[in-house]
Amino acid sequence: MTAIEQRAAEQFRRDTAKHELTVLHDDGLHRHLRVAEPGSGHLWFELVTWPGGLTIRGDMGCYIFSCAKDMFDFFRRSAWGGGPNLHYWAQKADAGDIHAGVREYSADLLRKHIEDDLAALAEDDLAERLRVRAEKLGTTSDRLPAGAAAGCRAASAAYMAGLREELDDDLLGELPMWCIDDEGDALAGVRQFDYRPDGEPPFTFDADEWKVRDWSGPYVWCCHAILFGIGAYDRVKAEQPVPALSAAATADAEALAHV
Incomplete structure (x- = not known):
């Protein structure tokens, strides 16, 4: 239900x-x-x-x-x-x-899609940082020194924090650029969201298959x-x-x- x-x-x-x-x-x-x-x-x-x-x-x-x-x-x-x-x-x-x-239109469904994508991104981002760091040290992710693994986790957390801050400014915050309660406005905001921090991989939402309409x-x-x-x-x-x-x-x- x-x-x-x-x-x-x-x-x-x-x-x-x-x-x-x-x-x-x-x-x-x-x-x-x-x-x-x-x-x-x-x-x-x-x-x-x-x-x-x-x-x-x-x-x-x-x-x-x-x-x-x-x-x-x-x-x-x-x-x-x-x-x-x-x-x-x-x-x-x-x-x-x-x-x-x-x-x-359901803003709750849109938020769920956003949160699901961010959860998957956080997991993938950390895994990739651990893989790259392990490769540089000639080892595997599960054998990384504690300090190196902690550095990867800190970098990933900072990346996600910056993404969420920008997302709040655009869509999810108290005074966002786009209104999440309006279907057209919210979908436009999601599709135009483009997170590109210096020296970090960019992130955009792929919302074409999102279902954001629920029973009235x-x-x-x-x-x-x-x-x-x-x-x-x-x-x-x-x-x-x-x-x-x-x-x-x-x-x-x-x-x-x-x-």
Whole structure:
């Protein structure tokens, strides 16, 4: 579960702690449900179904899904471990909210790519310094004198510290040149970052394959809401008494029982 998924799930539980279901229409596959806190319109949502389709709409956005004839049954059967099946359901989304959509840029994912690359660089840089130093001394990295190895580690640490200082100025600091919370700005900053300290190897990011879009918070929230609404609906249906048989139907049933 990504950070966005976790935050959205926790937010949904808080937001709907007092929500209740109102069935506005219930005729076979044609349903209209409203879920909201009684006496409040805050973070309300509605589920509307018809044969082959479902719409969720409300304060957190609007999404339309289509797949099976009975969409309530589709969401019940395809839930993942009792929770939203975000990947599969996204494939069945015909329309996403105009403000958030199904996926959105995540600065957290961008930071993770940066940190992963820097961790790999630090390891490779130290290994290369140890190799070069060992080669000059006619030995191997694992047999370097303690002083020589310590010098390599200090040089590598200084190299990485300078890189991070420049990266903070450009992108990660409090007042950076590029805004990491804006997708276009952040990617431009990453692609233009060029660390070239005197006498040291240069470093640039290779961000062409980076995935920096995650599930949007509203999409995850609405997926939780769909399961919440269906669950509440199922409980209401289960609590409804079975219609009593008419006297004539009861008599027919008893007659058949004695045939």
